[in-house]
Amino acid sequence: MRVARVAYAGAVHAGVPHSLAGGRTGVRLTDGRVLPEEEVVWLPPLEAGTVIALGLNYAERARELAFDKPQEPLVFLKGPGTLIGHRGATRRPADVKFMHYECELAVVIGRTARGVRRAEALGYVAGYTIANDYAVRDYLENWYRPNLRVKNRDGATALGPWLVDAAEVGDPGNLALRTRVNGKLTQQGNTRNMITDVPGLIEYLSGFMTLSAGDLILTGTPEGVSNVEVGDEVVCEIDGLGSLCNTIVADGVFGR
Amino acid sequence: MTVISPVAVPMDVPPYRLSGSVYGALLNHRSALDALGTRVDDAPYRGAPRAPVLYIKPRNTLAVSGAPVRVPPDAPELEVGACLGLVLGRAAARLAEEEALEYVAGYLLVNDVSVPQASWYRPATSAQARDGFCPLGPRVVPRAALADPAALTLKVFVDGALRQSARCADLVRPAARLLAEVSEFMTLAAGDVLALGAAFPAPRVRAGQVVRIEADGIGCLENPFVAEAA
Numbered sequence: 001m002r003v004a005r006v007a008y009a010g011a012v013h014a015g016v017p018h019s020l021a022g023g024r025t026g027v028r029l030t031d032g033r034v035l036p037e038e039e040v041v042w043l044p045p046l047e048a049g050t051v052i053a054l055g056l057n058y059a060e061r062a063r064e065l066a067f068d069k070p071q072e073p074l075v076f077l078k079g080p081g082t083l084i085g086h087r088g089a090t091r092r093p094a095d096v097k098f099m100h101y102e103c104e105l106a107v108v109i110g111r112t113a114r115g116v117r118r119a120e121a122l123g124y125v126a127g128y129t130i131a132n133d134y135a136v137r138d139y140l141e142n143w144y145r146p147n148l149r150v151k152n153r154d155g156a157t158a159l160g161p162w163l164v165d166a167a168e169v170g171d172p173g174n175l176a177l178r179t180r181v182n183g184k185l186t187q188q189g190n191t192r193n194m195i196t197d198v199p200g201l202i203e204y205l206s207g208f209m210t211l212s213a214g215d216l217i218l219t220g221t222p223e224g225v226s227n228v229e230v231g232d233e234v235v236c237e238i239d240g241l242g243s244l245c246n247t248i249v250a251d252g253v254f255g256r
Numbered sequence: 257m258t259v260i261s262p263v264a265v266p267m268d269v270p271p272y273r274l275s276g277s278v279y280g281a282l283l284n285h286r287s288a289l290d291a292l293g294t295r296v297d298d299a300p301y302r303g304a305p306r307a308p309v310l311y312i313k314p315r316n317t318l319a320v321s322g323a324p325v326r327v328p329p330d331a332p333e334l335e336v337g338a339c340l341g342l343v344l345g346r347a348a349a350r351l352a353e354e355e356a357l358e359y360v361a362g363y364l365l366v367n368d369v370s371v372p373q374a375s376w377y378r379p380a381t382s383a384q385a386r387d388g389f390c391p392l393g394p395r396v397v398p399r400a401a402l403a404d405p406a407a408l409t410l411k412v413f414v415d416g417a418l419r420q421s422a423r424c425a426d427l428v429r430p431a432a433r434l435l436a437e438v439s440e441f442m443t444l445a446a447g448d449v450l451a452l453g454a455a456f457p458a459p460r461v462r463a464g465q466v467v468r469i470e471a472d473g474i475g476c477l478e479n480p481f482v483a484e485a486a
Contacts, residue, residue, distance in 0.1 A: 050314040052381075075381040077312040079277050081443050114387075141309075142301045144282060144379045148310040153441045154349070208328075208382045210316045256350075 002162035006040040042085035045163040049214040051078040057220025086161035102221035103236035121202035132158040189222025271345040272396040275447030284453025317390035326484035337368030337454035356435035422455035
């Protein structure tokens with residue numbers, strides 16, 4: 001089962017995948033209407049609670065940044081305003097030199113989790129989706145790095161398109177991820193290369209904080225991030241979860 | 257987008273209803289930055305912060321006045337981060353400093369509790385985001401009822417003894433400037449809280465003690481600290 005949240009004709013709807021003639025992707029709303037994907041506004045597939053994100057959680061990515069394996073997972077938090085849905089637009093400030101995508105497996109917590117052991121951890125997962133957790137590297141400073149100006153910008157965390165049931169995904173520890181910029185493959189990885197895997201993250205996090213239904217864990221990105229420019233179409237894919245598309249837009253779109 | 261009201265702070269009506277999003281500024285009280293001195297130039301920091309250093313207190317941390325704060329077995333002492341908190345009255349993006357305070361509905365007290373941190377290099381999520389580590393209240397005082405928030409002094413009492421007295425006039429970025437700089441890149445929503453920063457040194461407390469933060473015109477935020485069952 002996979003479900004999206006979309007806006008169409010004046011209301012917000014749940015929608016499920018529906019194949020259209022010619023192999024095009026469509027969505028069928030609960031009320032029966034079937035629409036091509038470009039005719040609806042895709043919202044993040046859930047109203048997220050706490051948004052937890054990981055840095056340096058892939059071995060090769062940590063090497064890329066010349067960091068040793070972190071002593072404990074590098075965890076930071078994000079606010080609700082940074083989330084946008086599939087086919088959304090993300091602003092690239094005109095004055096920056098290095099803004100990059102980060103394709104990540106996003107874990108959606110399904111029930112209250114506190115002090116959960118890794119052996120039981122996957123039982124607390126409702127499902128999974130794809131996140132593109134943009135960063136603006138120009139704004140990195142060595143204080144609470146990476147700070148909110150880098151990672152919590154308006155509309156700079158794309159999420160979706162679907163919330164895919166945990167049962168449909170099975171093992172989250174062997175999923176291929178890839179990013180294409182304007183159709184060209186730029187990032188590849190596999191969730192089996194996480195330093196702390198999904199059960200480990202749930203065990204670690206629930207060891208000091210209560211996780212609740214709707215909380216999100218963005219599990220970090222593998223190597224292969226690269227700069228994006230205005231006009232770029234960035235597509236993040238994860239096996240079994242679909243493709244999350246985002247477009248980079250200029251300051252002018254926001255009247256800046 | 258998300259409206260969560262985990263905290264039943266009195267005056268829970270618009271525009272004073274809290275959204276559940278609580279942001280705070282680290283090292284925004286001069287005493288905190290001064291305490292670091294020239295260490296800001298050393299590794300790993302290599303320079304004083306240029307932008308506001310922000311953190312988030314997630315929904316599991318939010319608590320009301322009177323709620324016990326559980327002291328975990330792995331941290332015998334906790335730090336009390338007494339802050340003045342702004343409550344946003346309407347969505348705020350790209351504010352000019354001159355108009356920023358017009359977006360504030362009111363004020364409350366925030367106790368940014370944390371396990372003592374040795375470094376500010378990485379977000380200290382496991383130190384700051386534990387359950388109940390963000391008492392706030394006791395109520396939202398409307399902006400119009402407080403003539404000048406910069407004139408406030410926050411007092412922290414532990415078991416009745418005064419342990420800290422922090423002037424809101426000594427902020428690195430006063431409320432309006434902080435709002436302007438934060439809202440440049442992230443929109444604050446109605447009901448969001450922005451904590452303005454705690455003074456140094458933070459009082460340390462143990463299980464069995466009671467912490468009271470007070471400020472004239474706002475009231476008292478009082479929470480007992482209790483041992484967490486192992």
